[in-house]
Amino acid sequence: xxxxxxxxxxxxxxxxxxxxxxxxxxxxxxxxxxxxxxxxxxxxxxxxxxxxxxxxxxxxxxxxxxxxxxxxxxxxxxxxxxxxxxxxxxxxxxxxxxxxxxxxxxxxxxxxxxxxxxxxxxxxxxxxxxxxxxxxxxxxxxxxxxxxxxxxxxxxxxxxxxxxxxxxxxxxxxxxxxxxxxxxxxxxxxxxxxxxxxxxx
Numbered sequence: 327x328x329x330x331x332x333x334x335x336x337x338x339x340x341x342x343x344x345x346x347x348x349x350x351x352x353x354x355x356x357x358x359x360x361x362x363x364x365x366x367x368x369x370x371x372x373x374x375x376x377x378x379x380x381x382x383x384x385x386x387x388x389x390x391x392x393x394x395x396x397x398x399x400x401x402x403x404x405x406x407x408x409x410x411x412x413x414x415x416x417x418x419x420x421x422x423x424x425x426x427x428x429x430x431x432x433x434x435x436x437x438x439x440x441x442x443x444x445x446x447x448x449x450x451x452x453x454x455x456x457x458x459x460x461x462x463x464x465x466x467x468x469x470x471x472x473x474x475x476x477x478x479x480x481x482x483x484x485x486x487x488x489x490x491x492x493x494x495x496x497x498x499x500x501x502x503x504x505x506x507x508x509x510x511x512x513x514x515x516x517x518x519x520x521x522x523x524x525x526x527x
Contacts, residue, residue, distance in 0.1 A: 339474070339484060344500030346474060348486065349493040352425075352464065358491035362466035364414045365519050371437050377403030378446070386510075387443040393432030397526055401452055408432055415521075418464065422523055426495065428460050430523040438470065441514030444507070449477060451501045456527045460497040466490060467518035470508055477505045488520075 339346045353361065371388040382403070391399055392415050393408035400406065411419070415433060423429055436445070450461050463472075465488040472494065475483040488494060496506075508520075 339486065340500065340504055341482060343476075343503035344496070345498040346484075346494065346496045346500055346504070349425075349495075350489060351491050352493035353466075353491035355491065358466055361414055361418065362490075362519055365435070365466065365521075366437070366517070368412060368414070369435055369437075370409055371435075374404055374406070376401075387445065388437040388439070390435040390437075391432065392435065393526075397431060399432055399434070399452075399454070399524075399526060401450075402448075418521065419523065422462055422464070422493070425493075426460070426462060428462070428525060430462065431526045432524055434522045434524065436520040436522070438468075438508070438518040438520070440517065441470075441511040444510045447475075447505045447507045449501045449505045450496075450522075450524070454526050455501075455524055458498055459501055459524060460495065461501070462523040463488070463494040463496070464521040464523070465492050465494075465518060466521075468514050468516040470514060470518050471511065472506060472508055474504050474506045477503055 337347055339348060369390045371390050373388050374385055375382045376385050391406040391408045392411050398405050398407045419430055419433065450459060467490060469487050469489045472486045472488045473483060475481065486494065
């Protein structure tokens with residue numbers, strides 16, 4: 327059974343200026359195991375360069391972009407053309423759209439090979455996502471610590487363990503006022519797949 331914090335009064339994980347909510351076990355263990363194995367083998371994983379502090383460096387993770395045809399997506403100085411939706415990604419997207427009421431056009435897939443792969447502090451605030459984008463993040467595989475902090479003050483840091491089969495939704499003004507990261511850790515030796523669904527305008 328899904329453990330949702332969407333309905334209680336304290337459902338929002340951030341105290342102000344946006345919404346970030348978590349659903350544990352959005353996928354139960356059996357389908358989560360299935361999707362992890364299928365996506366790990368079938369997606370077109372690549373290590374791409376990005377621009378950081380004015381320099382092009384290799385991302386410390388593997389990525390793949392899938393989505394509606396003819397609609398590229400760019401971030402951090404790179405532009406990616408989406409591959410055609412796979413059967414498994416469409417199944418996941420349909421379940422997510424029924425749950426959220428949002429029609430997503432793209433999914434940026436991240437493959438963290440172990441705890442040494444990471445994602446630095448950033449906001450998903452590209453203009454093509456609109457004024458107040460909703461980002462839906464689904465985890466398959468090992469549990470990793472996801473961190474959020476207030477963008478302007480760097481205070482109010484929140485630690486959220488993202489577990490196998492969980493869904494994290496960031497919406498409202500979150501991408502204006504809050505940034506997030508997935509830090510390195512020596513404690514995690516197994517891989518994690520993260521699907522970040524988004525809607526391009």
